[in-house]
Amino acid sequence: MDTFQFELVSPEKLLISEEVEHVVVPGAEGEFGVLAHHAPLLSTLRPGIVKVFKTDGGEPERLFVRGGFADVNPKGLTILADEATPMAEFDVSALDQSIKDAEDDLADVEGDEARRRAQEKLDRLKEFRAVVS
Amino acid sequence: MASLKDLRNRIASVKATQKITKAMQMVAAAKLRRAETAAAAARPYAERMERVLSNLASGMKGSPLAPKLLAGTGEDKRHLLVVVTADRGLCGGFNSSIARLARDHARRLLADGKEVQFLCVGRKGADILRRQFPGKIDDVISLRETKNVGFSNAQAIAERIVDLYGEDKFDVATMFFSKFKSVVSQIPTAQQIVPAEIPEGDEGEDLLKGAVYEYEPSEEEILDELLPRNVAIQLLKALLESAASEQGARMSAMDNATRNAGDMIKRLSLEYNRTRQAQITKELIEIISGAEAL
Structure with a gap:
């Protein structure tokens, strides 16, 4: 399966920057999944959990985000989170x-x-x- | 001529001062490293934010629907100057150089018949500006209690600015802060934050030119959220740069002070030894001439 560039940044640091296959994003109007070649989309986020699947069907990495923006463009997905914490440290x-x-x-x-x-x-x-x- | 005891005391006191400046220099060096990392860590977010914003804003510019934070109030009369300085002194010309830049800017605006207000972040800048522009200081925000400046600090200040703007208290806001270039060089910088200055997109944008974005919720709503956040991010950048610059300036100021104290100790020790030897010689002459007289 194709992968795409995924970046998760909070104002204080860059948390994730890697090639992934599937990301589930808590959008303001509902969760949505992003795979490679997704149509360009800009969405606000609500507080929720971002699930990052490095390989589809594998165990996801879960991170809590407290609002922000998701920007899907041909280069990949960028999440600008107000605050992001890995679930384990939450x-x-x-x-x-x-x-x-x-x-x-x-x-x-x-x-x-x-x-x-x-x-x-x-x-x-x-x-x-x-x-x- | 100073007595031996006076000189001894003097040397001891300069030595004590040197110890303090040396310690301050080392503390500043440690803090500088932390501040630099923090400033570097905040950069990716600001960069990506700029990219998203320039994507969005280029489509909205000129549209009557564009939010006020982007389009401006259509006037250029009342100016808010946000001056970011340190809360502490003893860092060379750091605070005064930012205050000078803000002051010159304010004088120019006043000469053009415009109104000026100040919002000071950091007490030192406020102390300087208060003398020159009495009654124009809106408020002073001190981050003295905060150990590590974070997004929440920037957000609180940004909220203030955006609220003031919402209440139609000013038309243009400009921010003055010190850009960190290196330990010995910090550049006082002015940057307009309201209405937002949208950087021209770079080549990477061509890739997106043809692409039609979908917006969730609507374009306007996203911009409405994005623009205040942009103010906060710009402020965070300024705060972090300023923190790094402050430590850099303090480090080099304290380095100079330590060196000066060293020179002074050398000079004083020389004088002390000369005086001591002169006294011994004098005593010997007295003894010898006393013996000869017998």
Whole structure:
């Protein structure tokens, strides 16, 4: 099977840069899989897990990302993550903390638009919490 | 003429100073290495971000749908100057050279009849600018408590800037920071961050020219998210470059100080020895002439 160049970068460092066969990305409007020769696509991400299959059908490498962008172009796939942590190092208590922060934010914000955004953020985090546990 | 005791005290005090500057130099060298790695690690993200952004923005430019962060407010009257300096001194001309660049820029704008506001990151720059532009300092953000500058710091500052822009408080934001070139050379740099300056795409873009992107969700929504993030990334880059430059500047300043202290110790020791010998000679002459008199 064909491979393509996959890069995962967070603002603080370049986490992955390698040839892979299949990547599953948590897009804002649903998960999508990327194989070689995928059509150009630019999507925002929601908090979730990126699964990287070096060989299709093999054991995936799982990484947590907290939002960002995925850019699929003829050269490959680039994920610009706000924050990315390999699943093995992931700290669930930190997630619980950020859910709590989001709840506090929701209680504090004023204005419909801001409230809607805060609610959305909280929902995403909760949804993600359900995925990990 | 200074007495022997005075000279001894003087030498001891210069030696103590030299020890401190030497230690500071070594600390700065260690921190510099860390700051340099951090700056290098942040580069890939910024590069890829630029690529994605220039792809997107080239299509949006001129479109009435383009977000304000990209298109600007259509005016050029009120300027926000974001000045990134250090929180600490003792690093040679580091802080003053950035402040000077910002000051010259501000004077030029004022002379053109424009309005100027400052947002200072780092207290040292604010101290200098406050004297020259009283009442124009919007706020001072100190990163003194933060040990390692990270994306979250940059994001917090970027949010402030974007919010101010959203409230229509300024038209153009320019950022002043020190670019790290080498230990002995840091270049004060000005960069416009709002509205976003889109770098011209390089050759690699040709590959994508024909390709039609699909956007999820819509193009505008992605840009809406991407642009504030771009401000944060540019800030992060500036903060990290500035941190590395600060350590570099401190290292060379402290190296100079250590060397100067060394010279001073040499000079003082020479004077001390001369004085001591002169005194011995004087005493001997006194004894001999006393003996002769008998």
